[in-house]
Amino acid sequence: MPRPILATIHTAALRHNLARCRAQTADARLWAIVKANAYGHGIEHAFEGLRAADGFALLDLDEAQRVRALGWRGPVLLLEGVFELRDLELCSRLDLWHTVHCNEQIDMLASHKTNVPHRVFLKMNSGMNRLGFTPERYRSAWTRLNALPQVDEISLITHFSDADGERGVASQMAVFASVTRDLPGERSVCNSAATLRHSQLASDWVRPGIAIYGSSPDFPQHSAAEWDLQPAMTLTAKIIATQDLMPGDSVGYGSTFVAAQAMRIGIVACGYADGYPRVCPSGTPVLVDGARSSTIGRVSMDMLVVDLTALPQAGFGSEVTLWGRARGGALLSIDEVAHSAGTVGYELMCALAQRVPVQVQA
Ligand SMILES: *Cc1c(COP(=O)(O)O)cnc(C)c1O
Numbered sequence: 001m002p003r004p005i006l007a008t009i010h011t012a013a014l015r016h017n018l019a020r021c022r023a024q025t026a027d028a029r030l031w032a033i034v035k036a037n038a039y040g041h042g043i044e045h046a047f048e049g050l051r052a053a054d055g056f057a058l059l060d061l062d063e064a065q066r067v068r069a070l071g072w073r074g075p076v077l078l079l080e081g082v083f084e085l086r087d088l089e090l091c092s093r094l095d096l097w098h099t100v101h102c103n104e105q106i107d108m109l110a111s112h113k114t115n116v117p118h119r120v121f122l123k124m125n126s127g128m129n130r131l132g133f134t135p136e137r138y139r140s141a142w143t144r145l146n147a148l149p150q151v152d153e154i155s156l157i158t159h160f161s162d163a164d165g166e167r168g169v170a171s172q173m174a175v176f177a178s179v180t181r182d183l184p185g186e187r188s189v190c191n192s193a194a195t196l197r198h199s200q201l202a203s204d205w206v207r208p209g210i211a212i213y214g215s216s217p218d219f220p221q222h223s224a225a226e227w228d229l230q231p232a233m234t235l236t237a238k239i240i241a242t243q244d245l246m247p248g249d250s251v252g253y254g255s256t257f258v259a260a261q262a263m264r265i266g267i268v269a270c271g272y273a274d275g276y277p278r279v280c281p282s283g284t285p286v287l288v289d290g291a292r293s294s295t296i297g298r299v300s301m302d303m304l305v306v307d308l309t310a311l312p313q314a315g316f317g318s319e320v321t322l323w324g325r326a327r328g329g330a331l332l333s334i335d336e337v338a339h340s341a342g343t344v345g346y347e348l349m350c351a352l353a354q355r356v357p358v359q360v361q362a
Contacts, residue, residue: 007356007359010231010234011360017213017214030055031206032056033207045360046232055077057077058076122142155186157189163198164197164218188205211227215349234326238268251305266307272299275351281340285336288319289318
């Protein structure tokens with residue numbers, strides 16, 4: 001028997017979340033963001049649930065090849081563009097669209113030999129200061145690109161730093177709109193948070209990532225349920241042992257948890273080597289046979305501990321849902337677990353370990 005731990009990818013949830021994002025827009029086309037191996041879900045596992053997307057966007061050229069190997073003939077966009085000249089050969093061969101965010105990438109394009117000109121997305125640094133041409137340099141970059149025989153259509157793209165928060169998108173949007181006002185080409189500005197919270201900006205192409213995986217881009221302000229998003233990944237494991245504690249007994253490495261009264265605890269076959277965050281403190285929520293309980297003591301490499309004191313029916317073999325949907329339908333949002341770990345759902349799903357077996361559910 002393999003260890004009793006399993007990740008389930010919910011095809012129907014991916015389909016639902018994608019439709020949910022699409023419903024936010026009037027008639028924008030939708031990139032399903034599948035970078036980081038589809039946010040840890042596995043590109044091949046998520047593909048069926050996402051095939052209603054208009055295109056797939058990612059950063060890794062190997063992942064782009066995997067999307068093509070799945071038979072996808074539609075648009076594929078490299079969100080960071082190419083890293084070296086020979087990457088452009090792959091773009092030509094696989095018909096990959098690519099972001100152009102710096103002069104070095106324009107230089108590479110200028111020396112690339114291709115019969116078929118490339119569709120590119122010219123990126124503006126409208127305030128995030130990560131990738132892109134500053135507003136002052138954007139138009140000259142556009143002019144230079146537009147003059148290259150290697151370039152076909154130029155689309156215009158920028159990325160928001162604060163679509164999920166207080167600062168919002170107004171100042172970045174004002175910069176982007178004013179600099180691009182009379183430039184032709186399709187626009188793409190919205191990530192998940194902007195698609196959900198600033199849907200009036202959802203034009204030509206939206207780029208939802210986290211929302212299609214069923215995690216809220218602005219938790220705890222809004223939960224995934226409030227956005228009507230469904231978890232696309234469930235992580236479950238089983239209880240492989242139980243212990244009865246007396247007051248004063250401690251649990252796990254460092255004895256960080258000490259029982260105040262008699263307790264019953266369950267040892268779960270999931271640890272940080274499976275991708276469950278070690279930093280989750282005692283009290284992080286879990287579901288045991290669908291009923292809410294919480295973790296106790298430190299998470300170790302292969303195991304963690306849950307409180308069974310209030311769950312007398314639970315024991316050896318009980319199903320523990322670390323996040324996602326329990327067999328009976330009860331939900332535990334990955335966002336709640338991430339919050340307890342001081343991070344975001346993105347990081348937890350991306351960190352699902354290779355050793356965890358994955359099943360795809362229709
Ligand atoms: C990752 C990424 C997205 C998706 O962001 P979410 O917050 O997951 O929706 C959109 N656009 C770009 C350029 C990205 O890198």
